[in-house]
Amino acid sequence: MTLDRRRFLQLAATGMVAGLTTSACARNTSEDAIALGKPALVEMLGPERAREIGAQYRAAVPTGNTAANLRDAISSSQHRQFPWIRNRSIEEQIRDDFAAGRTVVVSGWVLSETEARQCALYSLSV
Amino acid sequence: MHTDARTLENGSVIQGDLCIVGAGAAGISIAREWANSPLNVVLLEGGGFDLEPAMQDLYRGEIVGQPYFPLEAARLHFFGGTTGHWAGYCSTYDPIDFETRPWVPHSGWPIRREDLDPFYARAQPILDLGPYEYDAEYWVKRDRDLEPFPLDPSKVWTKMWQFSPPTRFGTKYRDAIVNARNVHLYTHANVCEVEANEGLSSVDGLRVRMFDGKEHRVKARCYVLACCSIQNARLLLASNRRASAGLGNAHDIVGRYFMEHLEIPSGELVLAKPQSTKTKMYEIDYGVTKARAELALSAQVQKEHGILNGTASLERGVLGEQVKSTFQFLPPELLKATMAWEKGGKVGPSPLSASSPPAATAVQQAAPRIFHLMTRQEQAPNPNSRVMLSTEKDAMGMPRPKLDWQLTELDKRSIRTYYKVLGQEMGRTGLGRVQLRDWLLSDDRTWPSFISGGWHHMGTTRMHADPKQGVVDANCRVHGIGNLYVAGAAVYPTAGAANPTLTLVALSLRLSDYLRTKLA
Numbered sequence: 001m002t003l004d005r006r007r008f009l010q011l012a013a014t015g016m017v018a019g020l021t022t023s024a025c026a027r028n029t030s031e032d033a034i035a036l037g038k039p040a041l042v043e044m045l046g047p048e049r050a051r052e053i054g055a056q057y058r059a060a061v062p063t064g065n066t067a068a069n070l071r072d073a074i075s076s077s078q079h080r081q082f083p084w085i086r087n088r089s090i091e092e093q094i095r096d097d098f099a100a101g102r103t104v105v106v107s108g109w110v111l112s113e114t115e116a117r118q119c120a121l122y123s124l125s126v
Numbered sequence: 127m128h129t130d131a132r133t134l135e136n137g138s139v140i141q142g143d144l145c146i147v148g149a150g151a152a153g154i155s156i157a158r159e160w161a162n163s164p165l166n167v168v169l170l171e172g173g174g175f176d177l178e179p180a181m182q183d184l185y186r187g188e189i190v191g192q193p194y195f196p197l198e199a200a201r202l203h204f205f206g207g208t209t210g211h212w213a214g215y216c217s218t219y220d221p222i223d224f225e226t227r228p229w230v231p232h233s234g235w236p237i238r239r240e241d242l243d244p245f246y247a248r249a250q251p252i253l254d255l256g257p258y259e260y261d262a263e264y265w266v267k268r269d270r271d272l273e274p275f276p277l278d279p280s281k282v283w284t285k286m287w288q289f290s291p292p293t294r295f296g297t298k299y300r301d302a303i304v305n306a307r308n309v310h311l312y313t314h315a316n317v318c319e320v321e322a323n324e325g326l327s328s329v330d331g332l333r334v335r336m337f338d339g340k341e342h343r344v345k346a347r348c349y350v351l352a353c354c355s356i357q358n359a360r361l362l363l364a365s366n367r368r369a370s371a372g373l374g375n376a377h378d379i380v381g382r383y384f385m386e387h388l389e390i391p392s393g394e395l396v397l398a399k400p401q402s403t404k405t406k407m408y409e410i411d412y413g414v415t416k417a418r419a420e421l422a423l424s425a426q427v428q429k430e431h432g433i434l435n436g437t438a439s440l441e442r443g444v445l446g447e448q449v450k451s452t453f454q455f456l457p458p459e460l461l462k463a464t465m466a467w468e469k470g471g472k473v474g475p476s477p478l479s480a481s482s483p484p485a486a487t488a489v490q491q492a493a494p495r496i497f498h499l500m501t502r503q504e505q506a507p508n509p510n511s512r513v514m515l516s517t518e519k520d521a522m523g524m525p526r527p528k529l530d531w532q533l534t535e536l537d538k539r540s541i542r543t544y545y546k547v548l549g550q551e552m553g554r555t556g557l558g559r560v561q562l563r564d565w566l567l568s569d570d571r572t573w574p575s576f577i578s579g580g581w582h583h584m585g586t587t588r589m590h591a592d593p594k595q596g597v598v599d600a601n602c603r604v605h606g607i608g609n610l611y612v613a614g615a616a617v618y619p620t621a622g623a624a625n626p627t628l629t630l631v632a633l634s635l636r637l638s639d640y641l642r643t644k645l646a
Binding site: 103 | 393396397398445495545546548549550551552553554555556558559560561562563564566567
């Protein structure tokens with residue numbers, strides 16, 4: 001399957017791209033696909049701030065900040081701690097990040113690595 | 127009994143068993159304990175019963191180092207002292223505050239929290255507080271709407287505060303003091319020198335001076351300096367006729383270790399599910415709320431990260447709005463207006479309410495999502511943060527104080543680390559997210575222009591068992607001087623995270639009990 005960048009970002013924004021690109025990680029439930037494309041921070045902080053956080057994160061982590069890489073990073077970290085558990089939700093993953101101290105400070109916000117990457121992905125998609 | 131010292135003939139001698147210098151929270155708390163006892167107590171107050179600009183000006187001083195609030199506005203120089211404009215916030219110091227912490231240089235008290243517990247209990251009614259209960263569970267049982275956040279207490283715990291009305295000592299205890307047959311209050315009696323004997327082993331008397339040049343002497347068996355951290359240090363340093371470095375200052379400690387509480391807006395909390403998150407436990411409706419909680423850093427985390435003790439309080443707000451620090455919120459002119467409003471019978475709205483931030487007036491709104499996080503943190507004991515004597519003199523001929531308030535990298539790193547820990551806990555529990563304010567993201571040596579204390583002056587005559595490390599011993603007696611004691615927050619070796627008044631009243635009661643054994 002091939003996608004041009006514009007199409008990829010459109011799909012990423014709606015979460016549809018999750019089902020197309022994450023076969024290696026077997027994370028293709030529709031709920032997670034939506035969660036991946038739209039971080040919970042959008043509701044908490046608003047789309048503008050989520051975008052700004054995402055842009056800041058991408059600026060701070062200049063390598064590997066393409067949509068594909070971000071998605072891979074999120075997916076691979078989903079299985080880092082408990083690789084045999086295949087159905088952890090993004091929300092659980094984020095909480096695990098916080099519990100394990102896998103946090104980053106972006107624009108002053110104390111965020112889990114996962115949600116920071118989500119915001120980065122989100123900032124690419126809108 | 128009460129005498130205006132200005133009416134005495136020049137050269138009068140005032141005598142008693144116990145002389146207390148300063149009629150603020152500490153001095154009055156001690157004097158009350160001795161009322162109607164067989165011993166004679168002399169209570170000296172530099173001011174009168176009300177604010178007098180000329181008296182207040184005696185507190186003016188030079189400020190170097192970190193910017194600070196004008197000294198003449200930070201303390202009140204009349205009967206009742208600074209309780210004339212305090213806000214009434216009370217909580218106990220934590221057990222860890224008394225411990226020697228290897229990561230906090232110069233930490234450690236020669237007493238433990240358990241030593242103060244009975245005195246905390248006795249201090250509660252003096253400050254018109256509720257029962258001696260600072261356990262969150264106690265308050266939760268009494269109000270089902272109070273619900274602590276489900277944070278891990280080994281990281282962030284629920285520290286309770288109680289609120290005094292606030293008690294104005296000058297109003298509430300004036301009659302009790304003036305009518306006590308054995309307590310003699312002298313107003314307008316400014317002590318300008320503590321006179322030691324030749325061997326510097328005891329105090330022979332005090333010199334009291336009037337604006338018109340008249341002087342009186344005060345002689346007692348024991349003397350207690352209770353005129354606040356800056357003035358106590360100033361008086362000891364200026365009492366240098368026999369000891370060139372000042373009295374009790376053989377080891378150059380008097381005036382050092384001046385401490386404040388760092389009170390400054392430091393972050394934001396955004397709740398994930400405001401509709402289902404109860405926040406009443408952390409909010410204050412000033413004048414109504416009897417107790418509320420703050421989010422306090424656990425002893426374990428302090429130890430793990432090598433940081434100071436601190437809390438965060440919540441204030442409703444919106445993201446991105448300007449939030450004032452304590453000093454910014456209450457400039458000197460507003461302080462004066464508030465006192466005038468109180469004195470005038472509180473007619474009309476309080477000047478404070480007119481300037482209140484939206485957070486303070488928005489408590490009744492439903493389901494708030496955003497809270498400003500306000501830090502209240504101890505500052506690390508620092509010998510370079512100090513009170514010295516200025517070359518300028520006041521109207522009494524006393525050298526004015528010179529305050530050099532200094533902060534350290536540990537102070538800032540502690541605040542930043544705390545908010546990261548808090549942010550992790552908020553995220554782990556799904557309660558919300560925390561944002562650190564910009565000033566906290568810069569290096570540890572840089573402080574913002576709005577850095578603020580809480581007008582809490584502590585240290586300067588710190589308590590330590592070793593005379594080389596402290597000015598007073600565990601009983602608040604000045605090392606090497608048999609009959610000179612210090613009461614108040616000046617003796618604190620570390621500042622704790624809580625406001626100082628409850629602890630200073632408790633310590634004063636403890637000192638009072640000790641003096642009973644000495645003077646019996």
